[in-house]
Amino acid sequence: MVAATISVQSAAAAVPAQRFIDDYLLYLLARASHVVSTEFHTVLRRAGVQVPVWRVLATLAGSPGETVSGLADACLLQQPTMTKLLDRMVRDNLVKRLPDPKDRRVVRIQMTTRGETVVNELLASAKKHETEVLARHPDIDATALKTLLRGMIGRHRRGKRLPG
Amino acid sequence: MVAATISVQSAAAAVPAQRFIDDYLLYLLARASHVVSTEFHTVLRRAGVQVPVWRVLATLAGSPGETVSGLADACLLQQPTMTKLLDRMVRDNLVKRLPDPKDRRVVRIQMTTRGETVVNELLASAKKHETEVLARHPDIDATALKTLLRGMIGRHRRGKRLPG
DNA sequence: TGGTCTTTTATGAAAATGCATGCTACTAAT
DNA sequence: ATTAGTAGCATGCATTTTCATAAAAGACCA
Structure with missing residues (x-):
């Protein structure tokens, strides 16, 4: 709509100087995400569940037996952050740590019964929202839209480690 | 990562059992935002600029004389977080606080020369990215896409914000 | 087997954030 | 003018996150 289409020169006066960020894709994505997520956070607050806790539970809902690093990646958190978050979730009896039989470095995370109860209610609310x-x-x-977003996500997965 | 892919029923093979989050709009938005932003954060790291600092500078670039609350809103941060972030930015000579002549409660934030120098380079990088x-x-x-995102943003502004 | 490199998780100190609240300044109503 | 209510910013403390690094296990190779 409007602006951005009008040519450069004399049009500059006609187009009121927008903020840079208001036409910056990364900002619009971040803001749109923030705005809609914030709505759901209200639900989480009422349920007494912190946002990162919800993200872990929601991830585990569809894929049990995730690793710590796998969860960190899925939840857009760093690995040490996830380790400490899991400490709290274990303390709160939402998940438990299990050893991986094939690789003793790996820790597999599994929801407790309580965790499943909590996430099931929240999943229903999330779908409704x-x-x-x-x-x-x-x-x-x-x-x-979802296909588009998955495309953006997928086409950037050049390895899941830090880009040099 | 790992299995969890083994199908439950024959029908499950046709529709691969996705994780809930992989079809959840809020997650896809958050992840898409995260993925593309993370790319740019590499640039910021090289420039020695923290992400929230960049956001403040980028906001000020298009709209000088913002207030503390206005910046918090624009940068998706809470007001106390912004106050403390601005403390650091003042300390680092990136911005300065100025009194508002009309309303003595208000603090207007203005970039310093150094702030402008820093942001100009980053703006160029951001556009390139x-x-x-x-x-x-x-x-x-x-x-x-931008129009769509602006729509999502705008249609949720049931808070207090400029009627604009 | 022993050495080296990589992967996975944990830890600890420092920095940043969230939340509640305090304080000052403006507004409105009486 | 007085009172009450609201808006904007700052502050303190508890919690969380980050950054760098450690520790332990697997992979590779001679």
């Missing part, structure tokens, strides 16, 4: 969000945006093709 | 990202995704209509 997602539906509400999409309902507010009838112009958005959810499937297409 | 954005171009690269979009170049990797020829299937994505940048204008349409």
